[in-house]
Amino acid sequence: MQIKNFMVDQSLKELTEHRTVVLPIACYEIKINQNINGYIPLHWHDEIQFVLIVKGEAIFYINEEKCVVRAGEGLFINSGCLHMAEDQNDSGCVYICLNISPHFLLSQELQSTYVYPYIQATNFSSLHLDPKEIWAKNILDAIVTINLLIQQKPPFYEIDVNLQLTLIWKNLLINGFRLEYExxxxxxxxxxxxxxxxxxxxxxxxxxxxxxxxxxxxxxxxxxxxxxxxxxxxxxxxxxxxxxxxxxxxxxxxxxxxxxxxxxxxxxxxxxxxxxxxxxxxxxxxxxxxxxxxxxxxx
Missing domain, CATH: 1.10.10.60 (Homeodomain-like)
Structure with missing residues (x-):
């Protein structure tokens, strides 16, 4: 069994470089109990993160919040938030992890209106993605699509990834969150x-x-x-x-x-x-x- 070490710096900022060769994103599968600690230790990163549970279930701790996420469900974790994950009930939890640099979500002209207010809000650390909700299912389906695109790399896949990211972010924002800055x-x-x-x-x-x-x-x-x-x-x-x-x-x-x-x-x-x-x-x-x-x- 391959045991993986989860590398962070002294401030708990994750050291994994979240990018492909040409895109400032990373998409990969994680099996929680293969980490050297048996869980994903506390850490944070500048990238926003989307999670899709493929198998089993996990407990995520984000800042002061706790969220149980089961197979088929997902989670959004905002930029800069402390978080960790544990396998729930030794379920052999596996999840797809999608990390995205905020500046890559939308064009520069739209950043100040549709990106920065959300990643800087103090009441928007995480969001549970329930596939019963249409907007959440759209996000979860897009995560699967991006994972396949990055694995298979068909012609012009970078453009298709970019389109899927726009779709993800739009579906997150259409909920009309009331943002706070404390x-x-x-x-x-x-x-x-x-x-x-x-x-x-x-x-x-x-x-x-x-x-x-x-x-x-x-x-x-x-x-x-x-x-x-x-x-x-x-x-x-x-x-x-x-x-x-x-x-x-x-x-x-x-x-x-x-x-x-x-x-x-x-x-x-x-x-x-x-x-x-x-x-x-x-x-x-x-x-x-x-x-x-x-x-x-x-x-």
Whole structure:
């Protein structure tokens, strides 16, 4: 089984280049449980994203929202929104992911009226796409068409992709959303990203709650409220989970040592690392290492 690592930078911005050779978009299939973490970790990107569930079902967390999406359904995720995905009930969830650079949606002359107001709105982080709704079914059908066009690359397929993107965006907008722009929501998004960026830069060091709060220019109590509200966990629990994530890559190296890995990712106790790893992954670091080394040899 191929295990894929989901690459993000220190601010959680995804590093995957979302473009084909000539188009500022990317369209590909994702099987959630093949990710190295067993789920798609928290991240964000400038591109807008459309998802179509092909098999199974998934739970998506977008900013402070939670959405269950089942086979045949889809999801819109706006630019800059923190999001992650988990397989629901070990369903073997597979989905088509379509990422689009906002400037490619419509011509430059239409951007200020029909694109930027929507990607900058603070009340438009995501939208569930139910195929029972005609406008949503049109979007989901267009995602399938774009996926086929990019795979098959028939003559003039780039123009056809562009036409499908226009169709997608028009069907999204015809709902007549009332857009809002709350400065506090913008500030909140910036602060949580600042705190996450600080954690991802310093995770291998000793981290105190005061350090995280300072990175977000918040008090300790307000920092905890931010994490609880947005990430559904405490700041220090997030640190522990992130350290476990970072350890997974290191443990796949044939010459790695559990004790060395523990200290490299910021744990000052091997036994505590093993205990936290077991709680997160339902196995010990050594068991994880043995399984993945075996898989690599089989490949």
């Amino acid at each position: 400065q506090m929501e913008i500030v909140k998004s910036q602060r949580i990203k600042q705190m996450l960026n600080w954690i991802h830069t310093h995770y291998a060091e000793k981290i105190l709650l005061d350090d995280i709060a300072c990175a977000g220019q918040l008090s300790r109590s307000e920092c905890c409220r931010y994490f609880k509200r947005i990430l559904k966990k405490t700041p220090l629990n997030y640190v522990t989970n992130y350290r476990i994530q970072k350890s997974l890559v290191l443990l796949q190296h044939p010459d790695s040592n559990v004790t060395d890995v523990a200290f490299q990712v910021g744990f000052n106790s091997t036994s505590y690392f093993i205990d936290q790893f077991r709680k997160s992954m339902n196995m010990t670091p050594l068991a994880y290492k043995k399984i993945n080394i075996t898989d690599l040899r089989c490949d």
